[in-house]
Amino acid sequence: MTTTRTKIEQMSAEVVDSNPYSRLMALKRMGIVENYEDIRKYTVAIVGVGGVGSVTAEMLTRCGIGKLILFDYDKVELANMNRLFFQPDQCGLSKVEAARITLQNINPDVVIEVHNFNITLVDNFDVFLNRIKEGSLTNGPVDLVLSCVDNFEARMTINMACNQLSQTWFESGVSENAVSGHIQLIIPGESACFACAPPLIVASSIDEKTLKKDGVCAASLPTTMGVVAGFLVQNTLKKLLKFGEVSWYLGYSALTDFFPKMKLKPNPTCDDSYCIQRQREFNAKPKEDISAPEQAKVKEVVHEDNEWGISLVDESVDTEESRTHVQLTEGVTLAYSLPAATSIVEDVPSGEVDESEQSLEDLARQLKSM
Amino acid sequence: MTRFKPSNIMDESSKKTLSSIPLLKTKAGPRDKDLWPKRLKEEYVSLIEYVKNNKAADNDWFRLESNKEGTKWFGSCWYFYNQLKYEFQIEFDIPITFPTTSPELALPELDGKTAKMYRGGKICLSDHFKPLWARNVPKFGIAHAMALGLGPWLAVEIPSLVDSGIIKYQEKSES
Numbered sequence: 252m253t254t255t256r257t258k259i260e261q262m263s264a265e266v267v268d269s270n271p272y273s274r275l276m277a278l279k280r281m282g283i284v285e286n287y288e289d290i291r292k293y294t295v296a297i298v299g300v301g302g303v304g305s306v307t308a309e310m311l312t313r314c315g316i317g318k319l320i321l322f323d324y325d326k327v328e329l330a331n332m333n334r335l336f337f338q339p340d341q342c343g344l345s346k347v348e349a350a351r352i353t354l355q356n357i358n359p360d361v362v363i364e365v366h367n368f369n370i371t372l373v374d375n376f377d378v379f380l381n382r383i384k385e386g387s388l389t390n391g392p393v394d395l396v397l398s399c400v401d402n403f404e405a406r407m408t409i410n411m412a413c414n415q416l417s418q419t420w421f422e423s424g425v426s427e428n429a430v431s432g433h434i435q436l437i438i439p440g441e442s443a444c445f446a447c448a449p450p451l452i453v454a455s456s457i458d459e460k461t462l463k464k465d466g467v468c469a470a471s472l473p474t475t476m477g478v479v480a481g482f483l484v485q486n487t488l489k490k491l492l493k494f495g496e497v498s499w500y501l502g503y504s505a506l507t508d509f510f511p512k513m514k515l516k517p518n519p520t521c522d523d524s525y526c527i528q529r530q531r532e533f534n535a536k537p538k539e540d541i542s543a544p545e546q547a548k549v550k551e552v553v554h555e556d557n558e559w560g561i562s563l564v565d566e567s568v569d570t571e572e573s574r575t576h577v578q579l580t581e582g583v584t585l586a587y588s589l590p591a592a593t594s595i596v597e598d599v600p601s602g603e604v605d606e607s608e609q610s611l612e613d614l615a616r617q618l619k620s621m
Numbered sequence: 622m623t624r625f626k627p628s629n630i631m632d633e634s635s636k637k638t639l640s641s642i643p644l645l646k647t648k649a650g651p652r653d654k655d656l657w658p659k660r661l662k663e664e665y666v667s668l669i670e671y672v673k674n675n676k677a678a679d680n681d682w683f684r685l686e687s688n689k690e691g692t693k694w695f696g697s698c699w700y701f702y703n704q705l706k707y708e709f710q711i712e713f714d715i716p717i718t719f720p721t722t723s724p725e726l727a728l729p730e731l732d733g734k735t736a737k738m739y740r741g742g743k744i745c746l747s748d749h750f751k752p753l754w755a756r757n758v759p760k761f762g763i764a765h766a767m768a769l770g771l772g773p774w775l776a777v778e779i780p781s782l783v784d785s786g787i788i789k790y791q792e793k794s795e796s
């Protein structure tokens with residue numbers, strides 16, 4: 252027997268078995284949230300509908316969010332069944348389509364828009380930009396973008412789009428060894444963007460030498476992903492409904508149950524020109540209405556550059572401001588360090604390409620016929 | 622997010638490999654309408670040079686070509702193991718964030734055959750590759766991704782896939 256419910260026009264606080272919103276509206280009665288029903292006005296874009304993104308979408312759907320826009324290009328597979336949300340009988344369906352069916356069934360009040368494509372491709376990027384810019388219920392910008400992707404390229408793509416559109420977003424992630432994760436609020440110009448520093452990693456207290464990656468790319472646990480999705484949606488609700496404190500960066504180390512917190516300042520030498528532009532705009536704004544960052548115990552981390560013994564880039568120019576000169580809280584490190592922006596190539600075993608006299612077409616033909 | 626293991630990956634042989642690939646100069650991706658043709662030209666020149674040097678060193682191991690816009694690339698690569706030649710199709714796209722992020726090289730025929738792959742047959746690169754790429758933006762290009770990413774991957778994965786019987790020698794590589 253299946254029960255499906257019809258749409259509900261107005262969120263009611265009435266406590267009856269048939270009201271799916273009664274426990275949420277109780278937040279208002281208890282004085283936690285001022286105006287819970289505002290949630291129906293908001294649109295959230297979720298990029299990546301995997302272990303974190305699908306659970307995020309389900310939580311927001313059950314909370315009665317106004318609209319969700321989902322992006323993913325993957326299909327549901329049996330290999331995903333160690334994670335939450337998707338069912339074995341959905342194998343073969345695109346993740347966004349399978350998610351749409353499940354979510355719409357849970358809560359028909361939520362407007363759901365799905366896009367089954369890879370946002371990092373040139374052909375899709377403009378549509379991606381447009382949906383962030385005009386995807387809300389009133390055809391304006393979405394209220395938040397949530398990054399639930401599993402790779403650097405996609406995160407950089409979201410970062411690029413949000414910097415360009417001045418769009419507030421949350422980055423989230425689970426490490427490839429499945430035992431740490433993080434969420435990070437990014438307000439272009441106000442906080443560090445994803446390109447301002449190399450990727451951050453939460454110390455997992457695993458000895459590097461005992462971490463074996465032979466034979467596998469990544470591990471995953473439904474627990475870690477569930478925790479990260481929970482953090483992500485909790486902070487999304489706080490941000491949208493304006494209650495509590497929103498975390499800028501919140502890390503999670505599963506092995507030690509350690510949760511580092513910090514705020515990262517934007518990097519004035521960030522590689523992304525839109526980030527620099529947003530920083531300029533932010534610095535020109537009067538400052539009183541800016542939320543004070545919760546400062547955790549911070550320590551200065553200046554990375555020596557030669558951790559891998561790579562001598563391709565000059566390591567000796569220490570007088571230059573290093574691009575990885577950031578303040579990190581204890582328990583968070585950078586995945587790698589970058590050379591100073593102005594460093595010169597040294598000890599490079601090869602020269603630069605010569606300016607070619609040949610046309611693009613000639614070169615293409617030459618390469619093809621080799 | 623990948624953690625790196627400190628070790629010296631720039632051994633003599635990778636240094637030698639790198640020395641045969643000219644470095645690129647223009648920091649432009651397919652979105653930069655004005656500068657992308659310049660970058661694309663550099664990519665072609667760098668690849669042509671690399672293939673020439675591979676041939677001269679009797680170590681010819683791939684062919685590539687692109688669509689007109691230079692955003693989609695395809696071709697083949699091969700690897701000799703026990704005197705037999707194993708050949709595979711390669712394909713990849715130039716991401717919108719290129720050259721800040723490297724292209725994700727894919728061997729679609731091997732999709733699902735090895736755990737060292739992501740969806741769609743994208744190869745799983747070593748922990749060293751991304752830091753190395755990030756530290757050399759915009760000097761590294763497609764030829765560097767081939768040499769430092771796909772080359773070492775084939776050298777580890779193909780022998781293991783052949784030895785475990787997952788891939789078998791096929792006559793097609795002779796044609």
Ligand SMILES: [Zn+2]
Pocket residue numbers: 443444445446447517518521522523526527
């Ligand atoms: Zn930035």
